[in-house]
Amino acid sequence: MANLLEILRERGFIEQTTHEEELKSYLETGKATCYIGFDPTASSLHVGSLVPIMSLAHMQRHGHRPIALVGGGTGLVGDPSGKTEMRKLLTAEMVDKNTIGIKKQLSRFLDFKEDKALMVNNADWLTKLEYIPFLRDIGRHFSVNRMIKAESYKIRLDSEEGLTFIEFNYMVLQAYDFLELFKNYDCKIQMGGSDQWGNIVAGVELIRRVSQGAAFGITFPLITTSSGEKMGKTAKGAVWLDAENTPPYEYYQFWINTDDRDVSRFLRMFSFRQRAEIEALDEELARRPAARASQRALAQELTALVHGDGAAPAADEAADVLFGGDPTKASEAALDAVAVAQVV
Numbered sequence: 601m602a603n604l605l606e607i608l609r610e611r612g613f614i615e616q617t618t619h620e621e622e623l624k625s626y627l628e629t630g631k632a633t634c635y636i637g638f639d640p641t642a643s644s645l646h647v648g649s650l651v652p653i654m655s656l657a658h659m660q661r662h663g664h665r666p667i668a669l670v671g672g673g674t675g676l677v678g679d680p681s682g683k684t685e686m687r688k689l690l691t692a693e694m695v696d697k698n699t700i701g702i703k704k705q706l707s708r709f710l711d712f713k714e715d716k717a718l719m720v721n722n723a724d725w726l727t728k729l730e731y732i733p734f735l736r737d738i739g740r741h742f743s744v745n746r747m748i749k750a751e752s753y754k755i756r757l758d759s760e761e762g763l764t765f766i767e768f769n770y771m772v773l774q775a776y777d778f779l780e781l782f783k784n785y786d787c788k789i790q791m792g793g794s795d796q797w798g799n800i801v802a803g804v805e806l807i808r809r810v811s812q813g814a815a816f817g818i819t820f821p822l823i824t825t826s827s828g829e830k831m832g833k834t835a836k837g838a839v840w841l842d843a844e845n846t847p848p849y850e851y852y853q854f855w856i857n858t859d860d861r862d863v864s865r866f867l868r869m870f871s872f873r874q875r876a877e878i879e880a881l882d883e884e885l886a887r888r889p890a891a892r893a894s895q896r897a898l899a900q901e902l903t904a905l906v907h908g909d910g911a912a913p914a915a916d917e918a919a920d921v922l923f924g925g926d927p928t929k930a931s932e933a934a935l936d937a938v939a940v941a942q943v944v
Contacts, residue, residue, distance in 0.1 A: 603627060604662045608818075610875075611868045613655050615794050615821040618804050623816040626788060627664070634659050634789035635667035635781055637722075637774070640675050641690065643701030644842030647832040647854070650870050650902075651820045655791055657709045660717055661872075667718045667787055668706050670699045673726030674773050695723065705841045708905055718785065722777050738776055741809050742802070747771055750798030771799050778803030782815060791818040823869070826861035841906050848907040852915035855899035856892065860885060863894040871901045 604627050608614050617623055626632055636652045638645070645653070656666035672695040690698075703712075703719050710717040747753060750771065756763040778800075781787035790800050800817035807815040823831040832839050839854050840846040846854075858866055863885065867878045881894040896916075903912040 604658070604664075607662075608655065608658060611658075612865060613651065613658075613820050613869065614818060616797060616817075616819045618801060618817040619814070622814060623789070623818075626814070626816065630663075632659075632664045632789060633667060633781075633785055633787040634664060634791055635669050635778075635787050636791045637669045637671050637674070637777065638702055638706075640670050640672060640695045640698040640702060643698045644840045644845055645702060645705050646838040646840045648823070648830070648838070649841070651823060652791065652793070653706065653709050654870060655818075655820065656706075656717070657872075660710055665715075665717065666710060667720060667781060667785060668703075668710070669777060669781070670695075670702060670719065670721045672696075672699065672721040672723030674722055674770060674777070676723070676727075692723070695721075701842065705906070720781075720785075722773075722780075725780050726773060726776070734776075738779075738806070738810075739772060741806055742772055742775075747798075747802075752795055752798055771802050774799040775803040775806040778815065779806050779810060782807050782811060782813060788814060789816045789818065791820070794819045794822055826859050843907060848903060848911040849915045849918050851906065852899050852903045852912060853919070855902055856895050856919070858895050858898060860889060860894075863898060867894060867898050871898060873897070873901070 603624050605614070605617070605620070605624050634656070636656055638649070638652070656668065659666045672692070675690045675695050676692070699719075699721060706712075706717075706719065712719065747768070748757065752771075753763060753768070756767065774796075778787070778790050790803055792800055797817075797819050800819065804815045804817050807813050825831055834854065839851060841851075843851075855866075864878060864882050867873055867881065868875075871878075873881075881897055884891070884893045900912040900916070903915055
């Protein structure tokens with residue numbers, strides 16, 4: 601049986617890992633605990649979040665325990681990673697409201713019953729820290745020389761706005777999150793986007809220094825389309841997982857319109873289909889590209905996952921009506937989708 605790390609790599613999730621051989625062995629020993637941080641800047645996640653979400657789902661499906669960490673504490677500071685300007689700082693009330701929406705969406709992919717998956721908020725420990733003890737016990741393990749070489753800091757240091765002191769603390773806080781999860785939940789794996797590499801490595805090293813424990817990091821590549829654009833962006837902006845922001849029909853159409861050059865890769869990353877199924881769809885796409893069987897499979901699975909089983913058939917029917925089909929033969933759900941699509 602293939603190692604989970606190999607499965608994730610084959611599906612396109614892996615860009616970099618720390619201590620790869622140790623990590624493989626750890627994943628083979630039994631139930632591992634891993635985590636990914638989600639920035640609570642909005643009440644809905646978007647399709648760009650599907651890479652971390654699906655990686656946690658694969659972890660759970662292979663018997664491991666995922667933790668979704670909501671950055672309620674770090675959200676009050678702002679992550680400079682991948683940004684050329686300072687993020688808008690959130691209030692505690694905004695974080696609480698956004699957290700509820702995020703958990704609801706994650707519950708479509710993860711089973712939170714009986715602690716099979718956990719959702720925790722780093723505000724629970726970060727907002728209780730005392731400054732001087734934190735500097736003495738944690739800050740002493742960080743080299744400023746190394747920190748400013750991290751890509752997330754270099755971009756901001758070179759920008760016109762520069763890097764604020766509050767943002768400079770972000771790496772230390774994220775590393776401390778990993779240490780807290782390691783100590784309290786036996787969490788030994790942190791995963792995240794490629795822009796998080798420096799922060800993740802800092803956490804791995806902090807755990808090894810403070811607790812003399814083994815910890816590991818995995819980063820995902822930035823997903824772009826074959827045309828070079830960031831995946832998940834349209835002329836209207838981000839494609840959200842929340843139906844209020846992106847109606848199910850519009851969400852379905854986003855995936856239906858996937859470029860032929862991207863659809864096989866997206867099926868591997870964003871669906872749970874096995875390799876044989878995807879290869880069969882690849883062959884069908886090569887034989888009959890106009891049928892768009894791969895795109896339909898992708899759109900149907902992801903729309904059902906995010907919006908429920910009835911949303912994909914309704915979106916499919918709505919498309920037929922909007923492109924000249926007989927509305928008298930459409931279901932009520934499809935006609936509702938048509939009405940929304942015409943307003944949008």
